[in-house]
Amino acid sequence: MRNGWWFDEGRRWGGALLTAALVACGGAAGPESLAPEAPGPELQTEAPALEAGAEDIRVQLEAIPGLTVLDDIWVNGFRFFTLDYEQPVDHLRPGGARFQQRMTLMHRSAAAPMVLDTEGATIFAEPVPSEPADLLQANQLTVEHRFFGTSRPQSLDWSKLNVWQAAADIHRVAQAFEPLYPGRWLSTGVFKGGTAALTHRFFFPDDVHATVPYSAHRSRGLRDERHVRFVRTQVGDAACREQLETVQRETLSRREALRPFLEALEAQGLTFEVLGADRALEFAVVELPFHFWEFYGFGWTCEDVPAADASDEELFAFLNFVSALDFAFSDQGLEEAAPGYYQSATQLGGPGYAEAHLRPLLRYPGEDVATRFPPSGVRKHYEPWTLAAAEVWTRYEAKRVLLVYGDLSPWSASAFDVSARKDSYRVIAGDSIGFYSTLSLLPEPQRGFLLGRLSEWAGVPVHLPDEQEAGKHPAAGAPLLKARRAR
Known part of the structure; x- marks a missing residue:
């Protein structure tokens, strides 16, 4: 159950940007093909000259x-x-x-639009624009979620x-920065x-003019x-799908044979200690198909799923790579993810995982x-009404919202909906998992219509990459790194 954990220092995902580019070009990228390092940003040694009469932004x-x-x-120009x-x-x-x-x-410029990027957990600290900021050549203000990363109060009152x-x-941030950026404001995440x-x-409808969420779920x-x-x-x-279920059954049948690999992680x-190694293994197996499809095409494809007669080492490596048993279910990972588990247990809820086909082995x-996860010793009462009200508002009242999903993403099963009568739209892109770059890669005339709405909302033209470059602009890989921190 991972609705808030994150990976330490991009451990396995340092090559995510390169992997995204390979996938966009049609190359399959399995665990062994991930690059050890992502290309770094292009630093500039000299700042551009200020416009006449302009005050330095700092x-x-x-x-x-x-x-x-x-x-x-x-x-990179900003x-x-x-x-x-x-x-x-x-x-x-x-x-x-x-x-x-x-x-x-x-x-970029005080005259450019502002994209307000709301993080769901720890901030993605690298200088990579979201797709809306990239398309609109906009400024971007990214805000870490409270209680995550360094944004933790000294005394944790979980009720807050x-x-x-x-x-x-986010409302206070928007109020503080709006005088510096008088152009149109949009939000994304x-x-x-x-x-x-x-x-x-939902709570502060006038802070931004439009909202473009990717894989937002309720x-x-x-x-669920x-x-x-x-x-x-x-x-x-x-x-x-059947091949993945076979891997699940085979892995659970080999618990004792896989124990040395768990002991190697402990070494x-x-x-x-929180879950116990055996329970951690089982949870990772139960969640395997969900996370396989959640990031399909970025780190693996169906060709990378082991066969039933795969070695113990191959099975464990695949499980650990996709379900991240080492960080998602270790005490260290659970501690970092505690705010996300608390939110899931109290307001956000979480996905259901299929168990019936595994029942004899569980x-x-x-x-x-x-509710099974940290923080321990903290009262957790599930309150569904706030998100239910937000869902109803989004469906019937939300103006200028573009919901972006992919048909391969399990989160599309819990997608929000909107009304076109409110100039709001939902797209579920084919053969996609709904990350940044999704809008750039849509077929026409769908792409032209939606980007036209985005341009009108922002009040500036859209700068669309060349077709062969659309999946390779910097935003294409950013959400992978972000999403591994904030499910």
Whole structure:
């Protein structure tokens, strides 16, 4: 159950940008073909000259009360700032405890639109634009989610980790930066960050003019059965689905043979005291098909699924690569992911995972649910009404929203919906998992229509890459890194 964990320092995903480019060009990329390092940003040694009479943007940023500039570099045609912004832990009591919320700013021009990128967890700290920012040549302000990464209050009051408090964080940020960027504001986000963009808009509809979330999801309950049906009967190729189930059964049948591989992880410093190594293995197996399709094409394809007679080493390597047993289910990974598990257990809910076909082999059936995970000793009461109200608002009232999904993504089973009468649209792209670059790769006339709406909402033209380059612009790989941190 991973609705908020993240990988340490991009351990396996350092080559994600290169992998995304290979996939976009038609190359299959399995675990062995991931590049060890991603190409770095193109740094500039000299800053462009300021326009006559223009005040330096850093001076303006430093004048914002509560904002601290931590870093400032020129890269790829824009100025990239790393920032901390002081926020109240409880927006209903702004005079109480405070914390520093991490943000990054990609500054192109004060006259350009602003894209507000809401993270669902730890911030993606590299200078890579989202697809809307790339298409619109816009500025981008990215905000880390409260309680994640460095944006943690000193004293964790878990009751203050809810969707309204998170939306209020974004509202204060928008208010603080709007005087510096008078152009049109849009918002975006991926996965849980996409849901955060919608809930922010639900509570504060006038902060931005339009919203473009990618794979935003609204789980109905702690185990949303829509995902079970989708993963078992609808997604991808039937033969591939059956092959994945065979791997699940084979892996569970070899628990004792796979124990040395778990012990090897422990020898590397990972511990499994919270779940126990055997339970961690079983949870990773149960979640395997969901995460396989969630990132299909970026790190693996059906050709990479092991055969039933694969060696123990091959089975474990595939399981660990796709389900990330080492980081997602170790004590270290669970600790980092605790805020996400808390949100899933209290408001966001989570996907259901198919277990019926594995029942004779399971030792912990029904236990892979958000309430089973950290933080321990904290009251967790599931409250569905806030997200239900946001879902109804999005469906019937939300104006200028473009929901982007892919037909291979399990999150499309819990997609939000909108009304075209409100100038809002939903696209489920074929043979796609719904990451950034999805809009650029749509077929015509669908692409032209949706990009036309995006251009009108932003008030500027769209800069579309050449067709052969559309899947290779920097935004194509960014969400993979982001999504591995924030499911």
